[in-house]
Amino acid sequence: MSGSIVVINPNSNQAVTDGLDAALAPFRLEGAPAIECVTLTEGPFGIESQLHSDQVVLPLARLVEARSDAAAFVIACYSDPGIDACRAISPVPVFGIQESGVLAALARADRIGIVAISDASERRHRLYMRRMGVSARIAGERALNMSVDESARGAGTFDRLLEVGGALIGDGAEALVLGCAGLATHRTRLEAALGLPVIDPTQAAVADALGAVLAARL
Structure with missing residues (x-):
């Protein structure tokens, strides 16, 4: 299987795509598939509601x-919008960052916590985790209550992450998942500060994609 792993930011905020590109730099290894980050220009500036999530399904499918x-796709929005539609039409694997991020965290800990962007996101995430069958292992989900753009570029984002991450540890979380692609640049620093695994879901999904593509070469 040749071709690149195409990581799609379904919102139109280039700053989020740039953050993804930087967070994935360590995955660009010699001899491994190329990793290309692209922006869905038809998408909203931030996917912050069910309507936003639903309205990108057809543009995502057209891009796929x-x-x-492409050798594989990663949908880099924590709601995994359009994942079923894209999998239905794609001849190559399609990974969603919520699914991959949660499964990566569950491989590291018994109970996990989710850092959401806003309270409005929590219901979408909860329904998806119920579909995945993992609800019993979610210690909690807490929201930063900021926009996607603020999460990527806001001066106070890291301090808020520390506050919310600490509360989730108090809920019993033994690993955290960053519930937005825009938070990618904070993972390493947050993990060091909190002293427990912090999963960037886009990195987790790209790791899954790399494994699938490399295994197909055998």
């Missing part, structure tokens, strides 16, 4: 159809 050169 147009990239017949």
Whole structure:
């Protein structure tokens, strides 16, 4: 299986895509598939509601159809919008960052916590985790209550992450998942500060994609 791993930011905020690109730099290894981060220009500036999540499904599917050169896709939005539609039409694997991020955290800990962007996100995440069958191992989900753009570029984002992460540890979480692709740049520093595994879901999904593509070469 040749071609690159195409990481799609379904919102139109280029700052989020740039943050993803930087967070994935360590995954660009010699001999491994290329990793290409792209922005869905038709998407909203931030996916912050069910309507936003639903409205990107068709543009995502069209982008997946147009990239017949890809070896795998990653949908880099924590709600995994359009994942079923994209999997239905793609001849190559399609990974969602919520699914991959949660499964990566569960491989590191018995109970995990989710850092959401806003209270409005929590219901979407909860329904998806119920679909995944992992609800019993979620210690809690707490919201930063900021926009996607603020999460990527806001001066106070890290301090708020520390506050919310500490509360989730108090809830019993033994590992955390960052519930937005815009938080990617904070993972390493937050993990060091909190002293427990912090999963960036886009890194987790790209790791899954790399494994799938490399295994297909055997």
